[in-house]
Amino acid sequence: MSKPEKPQPEINIPQDVGERLIRGEVSLGKFLGLTHEQLMSIARSGHKMLEAGKAPLALEIFQGLVAAAPQDTVFLTQLGATYMTLERMDDAFDAYSQAILLNSANVDALVGRGEIHLRRGQVPEGLKDLSRAIEFDPGLKRRSTQRARGTLLALKKQAEQAKVASAAPKK
Numbered sequence: 001m002s003k004p005e006k007p008q009p010e011i012n013i014p015q016d017v018g019e020r021l022i023r024g025e026v027s028l029g030k031f032l033g034l035t036h037e038q039l040m041s042i043a044r045s046g047h048k049m050l051e052a053g054k055a056p057l058a059l060e061i062f063q064g065l066v067a068a069a070p071q072d073t074v075f076l077t078q079l080g081a082t083y084m085t086l087e088r089m090d091d092a093f094d095a096y097s098q099a100i101l102l103n104s105a106n107v108d109a110l111v112g113r114g115e116i117h118l119r120r121g122q123v124p125e126g127l128k129d130l131s132r133a134i135e136f137d138p139g140l141k142r143r144s145t146q147r148a149r150g151t152l153l154a155l156k157k158q159a160e161q162a163k164v165a166s167a168a169p170k171k
Contacts, residue, residue, distance in 0.1 A: 039069055043078060050078070055085045066095075073099040077109045089116055107133040111144040118151070127152070 046061030062079040069075055080095035093116045099109035114129030130148040137145040 036069075039065060039072070039075075043075060046078060046082075050082055050085060055082055058082045059086065071102060073103040073106045073109065076102070077106060077112065080109060080112050084112060084116070089119065092116060105136045107137045107142055107148075108144045110136070111148045114148065115151070123155075127155070 042061060043065055046058045046065070049055075049061065050058035059079075059082045062075060062082050065072070065075040066079050076095050076099035080092045080099065083089070083092035083095060093113060096109040096113035096116070099106050100113065103109075110129045110133035114126045114133065117123070117126030117129060130152055133145050133148045134140070134152070140146045140149055
């Protein structure tokens with residue numbers, strides 16, 4: 001004998017709210033009644049998971065947060081960082097680029113995208129993103145801009161060594 005099916009609760013969504021959601025006038029997070037503080041709390045949990053090496057779980061969290069608040073560049077940037085951890089560079093690049101489109105001063109997204117450019121051998125583009133990040137955080141208050149500065153200094157040193165090596169007389 002099979003179990004009787006439980007009746008599913010009926011969800012009554014006012015038609016105007018549903019239409020506003022479909023048109024993109026209301027985010028999924030607002031539609032669900034989630035506050036920015038609640039979303040940020042979820043993001044902190046995702047960040048902890050990412051730091052603990054649980055990138056697949058962090059990915060689910062950040063994908064959900066981006067779905068709930070697609071205009072929030074913090075969530076897009078964290079999604080990009082998660083994709084990078086998972087070596088999904090194209091997805092990371094897209095997430096960072098979307099964050100930069102929404103906020104051109106997002107230093108974490110600029111550094112992330114700049115690092116991907118460098119990995120791809122797109123040095124001028126990478127240098128541009130890393131330099132822009134430092135322009136927005138000249139005091140290097142963020143770990144990402146500290147990393148960007150270190151990368152730029154290392155690249156400068158490599159370029160100087162290459163220049164010296166090429167100028168040295170050949171034996």
